[in-house]
Amino acid sequence: MKITYDKEVDALNVSIRPGTVAKTVEVASEVMLDIDKKGRVLNLEILGASEKVGARNFNTVYIGDISVPMPSLA
Numbered sequence: 001m002k003i004t005y006d007k008e009v010d011a012l013n014v015s016i017r018p019g020t021v022a023k024t025v026e027v028a029s030e031v032m033l034d035i036d037k038k039g040r041v042l043n044l045e046i047l048g049a050s051e052k053v054g055a056r057n058f059n060t061v062y063i064g065d066i067s068v069p070m071p072s073l074a
Helices: 049-058
Strands: 002-006 011-015 025-028 031-035 041-047 058-065 066-068
Touching: 011 049, 041 049
Parallel strands: none
Antiparallel strands: 002 011, 011 041, 025 031, 031 041, 058 066
16 A cells, blocks of 8 residues: 655545546545556545645555655645
8 A cells, every 4th residue: 555645736645556547436526536447446546635634634654553754745
């Protein structure tokens, strides 16, 4: 899994697995899932992420008991 944030477009992307995107589904306003032909989720993208997630929540991502610092939004 890879988590990236593009501050130019304020988009958070979570790459869950590699694969070829068969379709993209908008599951909520500006929240997209890329899905392969077998129906497996490949990526999650949140546009307007700093507003939806909250800028203070970008400081650290927790994966189990491991904390991973995120790059600054500034």
